[in-house]
Amino acid sequence: MTSASFTVVDWVIFGILILFSGVVGIYYACCGGKQKTTDEFLMADRNMSVLPVAASILVSFQTAILILGQPAEMYTKGTQFFLSLIGQLGAVFLATTLFVPLFYPLKLTSFFEYLEHRFDCKAARVTATSIGIISTVLYSGIASFAPSTALSAVTGFPEWLSFTLIGVICAFYTFLGGLKAVIWVDAFQGIIMLAGILTILIKATLLVGDWGTVWRINDDWGRINFWNFDPDPTIRHSFWSLVIGTMINWTGPYGASQQSTQRFGSLPTLRKAKIALMLQSVGLIVIVTTSCMAGVAVFAYYVMKGCDPLTNGDIQSSNQIIPTFVMEVLNYPGVPGLFMASLYSGSLSTISSNLSTLVATSFEDLIKPFVRKKSDRVHLWITRILVLFFSAAGIGMSFLVRNLTGTVLQASISILGSSGGALNGFVVLGAFFPSCNRIGAITGPIVSYAIMLWIGIGQYSVIGVPEDFRFPTENCQTGNLSSMVSNFTMSTVDSGLMSTTPVPMVPEDNLTGLNRLYSLSYLWYSTLGTIIAVVIALIITYITGPRDAEEVDKKYLLCLSEKLSWLVPSCCGRNSYSTDQKIKGRTGQDNIVFSNLEERKTGGIMEKGSSHTMELHKMDT
Known part of the structure; x- marks a missing residue:
């Protein structure tokens, strides 16, 4: 599909689906409470329905990366990554069992408020807030990279205008409709994402014949590879890292993060908060399974065609596999528009969730103490100004991302993951260690964050032995697709996974010392970061004198x-x-x-x- 094949029908479908977000913002600005109080603007009056909140929690963590990266992972590395779904479901169970009952009754607007009450320390709250804001702003810029470059390649639409459009749309409906608009738009965008990936799965399967044929082809090419029980933590994917590592990675985001607590806190009862989190796991199963199956089906299609566009050099990144398939096979009026809308929906849902998160935490943790005596009307306008500020910051970050090379961009994604261990450390120390004092609670996560940043950056100086997977090339004709994707130089991540540009190989036997540390699987980053934060904090607590556990209110403990x-x-x-x-x-x-x-x-x-x-x-x- 060339730029000319993005027809008027495609533009109409794309435009209608994207502009719907703005309509929702206008609706909630004019109806209901009209967002006249900060509680309604930031917490939706704590009276939302279960279904939209469940959908919002789901799509807050499932971005355009899901549509591009997860199928690419299954296409290039086989089915093993699907086991991560087990880890995510385990994380949902732990979050529902442990953290929702802990945080919901506290009625928090900012999740980090918990840290101040738990440790009787404003510095702990500000430290965690700062780490969260830096990471979220960076990710907001990166989240708009995939759909913007895809739209540019498919239609010739300027990248800079696409970046700006995403930021402006998110700012518009968040500014007008607050959290209510964000939650309802998230629910709608989740449907669009699922429709886009389902279209790809169905078409690829029909072209191959049936699902049995798809599975047989992948088995013949060594792609059905679920079970690797090697405990080596430097192996990129194993059963242990995909299940246990993923579970630890996701328990914090689902149960102990601003994105999740702000959403389940918008529900009227604890019971409904638990139901919403468990219900989103149903959507998680559907959307992850569908995207993984799409990658398997697309691989079978290219096997039957006899030419892998990635090996043939027609595309520069595995992230381009799904757009290439759409350009080549799904060139029907309206379908490319639906696909681009699904990509945009993934980014819009993530960025708008990030906006509501940034506004709530920055206002409650950093600004409100200085304007506490002002009226709620003043507070409301401050939060709206923050929406515009952080939207502009996200757009600016997108322009910075645009100028980065692939490896540097992927390193920045890895750096984002490094913050997870530090933030999880705050929660673990607060909920499970009543004797931890304020000095330890601040020092441990800061040290963890610094160490994980160092490991994340160092990872890109070492690449282990690549996995040996075969790709079909017997019918390839060099350059047969290059004219269609020459401008499509997207360098995002494979389902949050790192794919780097070539650097000198280090034989596996020589992975010693720092090289071995740098080779740690990204799935263990959050686990290692949490362990470092907790151990350092407890050592510092022991040295400086533990806190009397009886002084800690039981409602802050698990x-x-x-x-x-x-x-x-x-x-x-x-x-x-x-x-x-x-x-x-x-x-x-x-x-x-x-x-x-x-x-x-x-x-x-x-x-x-x-x-x-x-x-x-x-x-x-």
């Missing part, structure tokens, strides 16, 4: 024995409630915040209270 007590049969003497779960409130506040606001039951009765009243309500069973 007791694993209590959370896992449901596994113990009642005949073994398991009590319904831990004696540690006492009704406690924040001094100086009108409302008592319970450690389990909605789940505290006694004979079918739920207890709710305030400093003035204590009422008994029948449980809604």
Whole structure:
């Protein structure tokens, strides 16, 4: 498909689907509460429905990278990456079991507020907020890279205008409609993403014949390779890294991050918050399975054709596999427009989620203490100005990304992942170690962040032995697709995975010392970062003097024995409630915040209270 083949019909479909986002923003600016308070603007009045929130949580973490990178990973490396879905589902379970019951009752607008209350330390909150803001702004710029370069290659649409368009659209509906608009647009964009990838899967399968033929071809070419139990952490993908490493990577984002807590905090009850997080796992299964199957089907198509465009040099990156297939096979009026809309939807959902996250954290953690006495109307306009500021910052970052080479760009993605261990460390220290003091809580994550940045950058000086996969080339004619994709020089990541430009190979036997450390699989980054943060923090705590655990309010802590007590049969003497779960409130506040606001039951009765009243309500069973 050349630029000329992006027809008027494609532009109309593309335009309608993208402009819908702006319409939603206008709707929520004119209806309902009209976003007149910061609580409505930032938290949707905590009265959203389960389904759109579940969809928003899903697409907040599934970007255009899913549409381009995950099929490319399956195409080039086989089916092993699909096991990461098990790890993600495990992360959803842990997040729902541990972190949602911990954070939801606290009614946080900024997730990092928890750190200040837990450690009685403003510096801990500001440190975590700073790490989160830097990482999110950087990722916002990168998230718009894939669809912008794709649209430029397909239509000749200028990249700089595409970057700006994404930022302006996100700023528009977030500025007008707040979190309500972001959540509803996310839900719509999730449908568009799924439609785009389903179209590719169905067409490729039909061209090959049927799914049985697709699977047989991939098996013949050595692509059906799920099980690698080698425990070596330098192996890019193994069962352990894909399941355990992925589970640790995703537990924080799903249960202990601003993106997730802001969304499940917009729901009216704890029960609905849990349902939303578990329900999004259904969408996760569908969209990840579909994108992985699409990569398998497209590989089978190129085997039958007898020429892999990547090996033949027709394209420069595996990320171009899916756009190339669309250009070559799906050149029907409207279909290219749908595909480009699905790419844009992935980026818009991520960037708008990042905008709402940045606004909430920066206002609550950095600005609000200085304007606390101002009216809520002033607070509302400050948050809207922040939307414009961070949108401009994201656009500016996109222009910087545009000028980076492939390896440097991929290194910046790796640097983003390095922040996960530090932020997870804050949460683990706060929730599981009551004796950890404020000095340790700040020092450990900072050291972790610095070390993981160093490892992430060093990784690009070492590349191990490449995996030996065959590609079809018997019918190749050099340059048969180059005219269509010559401008398509996208250098994003493969499903969040690193693919670098060639550098000198280091034999596997020589991976010693720093080279071996730099060769650590990216899937273990968050795990190693969390371990470093916790160990350093506990050492510093021991040196400087641990905090008295009795001083820490129980509502800020997690007791694993209590959370896992449901596994113990009642005949073994398991009590319904831990004696540690006492009704406690924040001094100086009108409302008592319970450690389990909605789940505290006694004979079918739920207890709710305030400093003035204590009422008994029948449980809604």
